[in-house]
Amino acid sequence: MSNALPILPSDASPSFYGMRRERLAEKLAVYGVPAYRADQIFSWVYQKHTRDAGEMMNLPAPLRRDLTSICDLALPAAAKVMRSADGDTHKFVLTLADGARVESVSMRSPKRMTFCVSSQVGCALKCSFCATGLMGLTRNLRAEEIVAQVVAMGDYLNWEDDRFNIVFMGMGEPLANLAAVSEAIHILHDDHGIGLGARRITVSTSGLVPQIHELAKLGLQVGLAVSLHATTDELRDQLVPVNKRWPIAELLDAAREYGHSVGRRTTLEYTLLGGVNDSMADADRLASFARALPSKVNIIPYNPVPGLPWKRPSPEAIEAFAQRLYPHAPAVTVRDTKGGEMWAACGQLGGLSPDA
Ligand code: SF4
Structure with a gap:
């Protein structure tokens, strides 16, 4: 030198x-x-x-x-790591340099490991069933804080799983922080580094239509998941308030365009709330949405959050909803709500953990 x-x-x-x-x-x-x-x-x-x-x-x-x-190799410290009873799910509370905390989750299934990462500290969008939404937005994460979540989780688990997927479904709306999210994706892609292919990355959105178009323009080829959760604008306006700005028809149009541009099916995420969005008419409308675009439907039985009024449907109601969908929707899965007992499941991140 x-x-x-x-x-x-x-x-x-x-x-x-x-x-x-x-x-x-x-x-x-x-x-x-x-x-x-x-x-x-x-x-x-x-x-x-x-x-x-x-x-x-x-x-x-x-x-x-x-x-x-020249560059700092330190990772955020884990303030807390919680492990599910079966050992397959870990929820990490990571402390960032400024003291802010984010939560990340690892979920192992027989087929693969999935790392669920946060994109913001808190969230501004206030979906009515979501613990993170209750916090409000503190700040966006930087690209390094997103990549570091993956590395910190891998280190903790001794990199036992060399193949893993990443889903941007932790705290925050990833498309509200698209610059940092896309930068993190570039870093995760690098073949000299983690080498994570686009097919193993999914970005989830509650419905920011202009940013879905922007994501398509970036050409990253990552999967898109849309947090739909309702089949009428009347109900979605209540559950996912951003729907008032970009209603269901506009959102599905954007998802269809995105799917065509990257050649991938969009995942329609549907949190099933007992007595709210689990009727047979909802199942029929959801099936028709799903047929109208290259898509798969992921039903997520709700994990109750204290202080929020929503209930998980009975096992019979979950089964009836899924059975009604199966013959009419192209692909349907009912998510195994991993980590529900320690509040690491979807919509449960954000400082409301039992002993947080
Ligand atoms: S569901 Fe997602 S977009 Fe909605 S408030 Fe929660 S973190 Fe934000």
Whole structure:
């Protein structure tokens, strides 16, 4: 290296997890370090899971010594990790540099591991059945805070699952923070790093129609999930207030266009609330929505949140709803509500955990 590397306190260094490999190479180039060193560092961090620059043995000693003054390899600390009784689900409460907390969830099924990540601290959209919505929005997450959730969960679980999916279904509306979400996706995609293919990433939205079009334009090819939850505008206006701005027909049009542009089916997420949206007429309308676009339907029996009035339907009502849909909708799954007993399931993230 021709130039000395900068000796800065490590809290002044930008986070490694928010840097594309090209950006890291640019920073290293300032000190005469060739670009292939950035490839090696990505491999150490994302493929060999090394968090200590001193252990990156194929780097020259000065770079090993001073890397943390160029980029910070620290991960957010886990303030709490809760494990489900069967051990398949973990809910992580992570403390960010400014003290804000986000929640992330890992869910293992026989087929795959799924990491559910947050995109915001809180959420502004106030869906009426959602614990996160009760918090209001504190701030958007930065790309590094999104990527770091994945790395922190993988580290905790010792990277036992080398194949995993990522769903942006934690705290927050991902499309309200599209710049950071798309940047994080670019970093997660990098073949020298995690190498996560677009088919293994799903972004969920409560219905921000202009941002669905923007996501299509970005060409990231990720899956889209739409949190539908109602089959009439009258009910959806109450459950998902953003519906007043972009009603169901507009939302489904945007989802159809998105699906065609990326060649993937949109997932219609439907939280089943006892006595509210679980009638046979709802099932029939939902089936007709599902048939009108390349889609699959995911029914999520509601997980009760204290302080909110909604109820989970009876097992019979869940079964009847699903049976009514099956012959008429292209693909239907009833989500196994993993983590419900520790409030790690959909709509339950956000500071309302039993002992939070
Ligand atoms: S369901 Fe999603 S969009 Fe709605 S309030 Fe909760 S976190 Fe926000």
